[in-house]
Amino acid sequence: MPVIELIELSKAPCNSLLEIKSLRGAHGWQNRLESVGIVKGRKVRKIVCQPFGGPVVIDIDGSRISLGRGIAANIDVEVVQTSAKS
Numbered sequence: 001m002p003v004i005e006l007i008e009l010s011k012a013p014c015n016s017l018l019e020i021k022s023l024r025g026a027h028g029w030q031n032r033l034e035s036v037g038i039v040k041g042r043k044v045r046k047i048v049c050q051p052f053g054g055p056v057v058i059d060i061d062g063s064r065i066s067l068g069r070g071i072a073a074n075i076d077v078e079v080v081q082t083s084a085k086s
Contacts, residue, residue: 007077010069012077016079020040020075020076025071025074037065038058
């Protein structure tokens with residue numbers, strides 16, 4: 001069985017397709033994230049990477065959602081596909 005490597009959303013590479021594997025933290029935040037479509041098993045794309053901090057922006061079915069780095073650090077993802085940029 002292949003080993004799945006999980007990383008924090010805040011550390012995931014930019015322009016990569018990611019699958020959400022778990023949400024950590026207080027249940028209030030988990031409920032809030034789930035209400036905007038950030039749920040276990042969902043595929044998202046990280047579209048903005050700030051080199052010196054700042055928010056993490058993801059695309060979920062055409063909607064852009066901005067998350068603070070602290071919240072993004074509590075979302076574990078698996079990289080499904082990396083960007084083929086040259």
